Amino acid sequence: MSTEAAPHALQSGLAIAFQPMIATATGLPFAWAAIASAQGRSFAQIAAALAPEARAELEMERISAAIAGALDAGLLDGEALLAIPVGAAGGSPDALLAHLFRTAVEHRVALDRIVVEINADERGDLAPVAALAQACVDRGIAIAFDSFAVGPLAVRLLGRFTPRFVKLDAGLVRNISDSRSRRVIVEGVLRLARNMDVTLIANGIVRREDLVLLCTMGIRHMQGDWIAPAQAHPLPRPHIARREPRTTVPQHRRLAAHQRSAASRPPAPSSLAQAL
Secondary structure: OOOOOOOOOOOOOOEEEEEEEEEOOOOEEEEEEEEEEEOOEEHHHHHHOOOHHHHHHHHHHHHHHHHHHHHHOOOOOOOOEEEEEOOOOOOOHHHHHHHHHHHHHHOOOOHHHEEEEEEOOOOOOHHHHHHHHHHHHHHOOEEEEEEEOOOHHHHHHHHHOOOOEEEEOHHHHOOHHHOHHHHHHHHHHHHHHHHOOOEEEEEOOOOHHHHHHHHHHOOOEEEOOOOOOOEEOOOOOOOOOOOOOOOOOOOOHHHHHHHHHHHOOOOOOHHHHHHO
16 A cells, blocks of 8 residues: 555545643653544544455555654654554554554654554453564564553553553543542552553543642653644644753643643642652
């Protein structure tokens, strides 16, 4: 399949949007998540209705669109990574990763700028997910376990592989400040991630109070519509090429507003002060 298809107007109707993953120390993106959809349907919904061969073609189309779109939007001009979801049920891991490699070479994107997101939710089967993770490890491609909750599949994956990132399931993050049980679960995952030297990302933040709680818990990497919603390609080219001092106002307005309000309050707990 050609990698020259326009990422915002693909033959399948697939559209690519990009959502920043934010480091709270700077308020700037450390990675961009490529999110595919078509006519209001998620990529998973589209793929589920396809035959295996067509599903594999769509997976390759998503990979091509993510890389071409991120470059076109200037998202890789700085140091941020590009996180591309790859479906374990979307075909042979070797074929999918070979396509990713060819597309990266064609667009002159170093493989160390790419992270493959692998869904670790409990609706998947362990065998294809583990096969995709192993194929990434064999090729030296960084992986992130997405939709991570403390279920048998996710725990078994983490027992076999050491990903670069673990993205908490949005169901654990959403309204976490109202749920003691979810806080206990997330604290356990955070301890596990620290012991494995894995970066934990809180995904699905929709409220300011949840952001504050997650920071006090010691989570330093965030993603969610409250901070910055996904934007469809083409995007304005952001100015993210150089490192800014920590005193610089963050690029994302909601996190910036939170930091300004935090500065006017009495001293925060040490973990929150370090994060913000």
